[in-house]
Amino acid sequence: MDSVLNWITANQQIIYIVILMIFVGIEVIGRVPSVLHTPLMSGANAIHGVVIIGAIIVMGKAESDDYLALVLGFLAVILGTLNVVGGFVVTDRMLEMFKKKKK
Amino acid sequence: MELNILTVCYLIASVTFILGLKMLSNPATARKGNLIAAAGMTIAIFGTIFLYTDTEGHKLQNYAWIFGGIIIGSVVGTLAAKKVKMTAMPEMVSLFNGMGGACAALISAAEFYHIYKLHEGSGDTAFSAIVPVGYYITIVAGAIIGTVSYTGSIIAWGKLNGRVKDFSFKGQHIVNMIVLALVLVSAVIAYRSEVGNMFIPFMLIGLFAFVYGVLFVLPIGGADMPVVISLLNSFTGVAAACGGFLYDNKAMLTGGILVGAAGTLLTMLMCKAMNRSLTNVLIGSFGGAAKAGAAGAKQQGSYKEISLSDTAVVMSYANKVFIVPGYGLAVAQAQHACHELEKLLEEKGVTVKYAIHPVAGRMPGHMNVLLAEADVPYDKLLEMEQSNDEFSTTDVVLILGANDVVNPAAKSDPSSPIYGMPILDVELAKNVIVNKRSMKPGYAGIENDLFFRPKTSMLFGDAKKVLQDLIGEIKNL
Numbered sequence: 001m002d003s004v005l006n007w008i009t010a011n012q013q014i015i016y017i018v019i020l021m022i023f024v025g026i027e028v029i030g031r032v033p034s035v036l037h038t039p040l041m042s043g044a045n046a047i048h049g050v051v052i053i054g055a056i057i058v059m060g061k062a063e064s065d066d067y068l069a070l071v072l073g074f075l076a077v078i079l080g081t082l083n084v085v086g087g088f089v090v091t092d093r094m095l096e097m098f099k100k101k102k103k
Numbered sequence: 104m105e106l107n108i109l110t111v112c113y114l115i116a117s118v119t120f121i122l123g124l125k126m127l128s129n130p131a132t133a134r135k136g137n138l139i140a141a142a143g144m145t146i147a148i149f150g151t152i153f154l155y156t157d158t159e160g161h162k163l164q165n166y167a168w169i170f171g172g173i174i175i176g177s178v179v180g181t182l183a184a185k186k187v188k189m190t191a192m193p194e195m196v197s198l199f200n201g202m203g204g205a206c207a208a209l210i211s212a213a214e215f216y217h218i219y220k221l222h223e224g225s226g227d228t229a230f231s232a233i234v235p236v237g238y239y240i241t242i243v244a245g246a247i248i249g250t251v252s253y254t255g256s257i258i259a260w261g262k263l264n265g266r267v268k269d270f271s272f273k274g275q276h277i278v279n280m281i282v283l284a285l286v287l288v289s290a291v292i293a294y295r296s297e298v299g300n301m302f303i304p305f306m307l308i309g310l311f312a313f314v315y316g317v318l319f320v321l322p323i324g325g326a327d328m329p330v331v332i333s334l335l336n337s338f339t340g341v342a343a344a345c346g347g348f349l350y351d352n353k354a355m356l357t358g359g360i361l362v363g364a365a366g367t368l369l370t371m372l373m374c375k376a377m378n379r380s381l382t383n384v385l386i387g388s389f390g391g392a393a394k395a396g397a398a399g400a401k402q403q404g405s406y407k408e409i410s411l412s413d414t415a416v417v418m419s420y421a422n423k424v425f426i427v428p429g430y431g432l433a434v435a436q437a438q439h440a441c442h443e444l445e446k447l448l449e450e451k452g453v454t455v456k457y458a459i460h461p462v463a464g465r466m467p468g469h470m471n472v473l474l475a476e477a478d479v480p481y482d483k484l485l486e487m488e489q490s491n492d493e494f495s496t497t498d499v500v501l502i503l504g505a506n507d508v509v510n511p512a513a514k515s516d517p518s519s520p521i522y523g524m525p526i527l528d529v530e531l532a533k534n535v536i537v538n539k540r541s542m543k544p545g546y547a548g549i550e551n552d553l554f555f556r557p558k559t560s561m562l563f564g565d566a567k568k569v570l571q572d573l574i575g576e577i578k579n580l
Binding site for chain 1: 138148169181193195209237351471
């Protein structure tokens, strides 16, 4: 019991962020029209590409003679970039078409 | 100082993610929202590269590797995203999602390896003595969720482009549960092992998670893939958030949880558009049960075909024509031909509108994107409810490669796997012309009574070719 309470106290900032973000995430897209489901999914897909920051940190911390760590980090950076760049570009392409019809 | 600037970078990034998502859910601001989120991401990435310092104040190294990876990823990602056909968009999203999942899993693996290296010397100390439980759970959760998301997305990708077939066997759900249990057992064993021999249990976690991802998606029918992709999308979000825990990185945390929550809601909204629950999609899979139902279906009556010239006449002399696009239109890339037909008919004084079912095509919104590409005006695209109101005053409904979304079995046959899904009531119109390549059933694998109704005529052929010929015929009238 004590350890759980301690853990909560030690990580309270993070726990607050998690709880608030869950509500923000739900509120923010609550009234999306079904037309936008696909682009929204694609956009959200690009946003979780933020995982690349972790990949960069792993890569940057690896000892320069530790090839396993280097390769792991390198792969992670490539995959993360694919997720971010590909995700945003695909979303933009989808939305580009939505824009035209407004005229 | 630099670290403080980095904090601001992450703050900006987090705000742009929220704003971006918000704007993405409104057609007018969606594109800007995407760009804003992308800008925030760029700030966060470069901030990390140049300003990040660890707790002892060391800066990052291996810049060559980092930039090498980013350049390779950017070039490949941009090319792939630019080259992909509009019809293959859903697959592409799935594939990118898989990359994100794999990235999260690799980060966990690398972190695990890092801890192992630090304590290599003390080979027989229990792993649990070195790493606190909370920290361990974060690493392992990142690894498991990331891996499941990766393999699941790859399978979903394969299913959408037809490389992977639906596959299910009896008791699959039990097998899935067992595999999932094995994942968790391996995770516990790894935590209890000595530092020297924890490699094998850790590998097993990855292996079982890998298998689970495959088994999880395999039995789910192709028509439900959008829902699955959206779900896996939110998984990856959670995996990214695990990374945020690991490095106490607020941008990763907010971005990840935001997508996790929004993705889950989006998944449920998509299910709702099909009038089904998430459990129903995941467990009551279209697979086996639907096939049995289709096989047992009564022998159908006969259908009648209609010639191109007859179609041309019927359509040119109609007052109001509705076009119902479906996946067949997407496959044939017939959106431009479709728009041309619409313009031609309008010149002749025919009102032409499009009836868009929320799940027509392979993804919600798929048809809107396709038709928008062909410059079809936005106000011509009607949602399901509006269309259903207008069908009774419509002379001709032209169905282009849609099937399940107009299947009356969804309303009348409780044994049908799509029973309860709202459909387009095309039968209210005076004439229904169905363009299909053959009489084969649609994606859900079930027969469609509509094709055998007296009002319905069939116009066989590839959507694009048929439309082009039809345009020719109408011009010659």
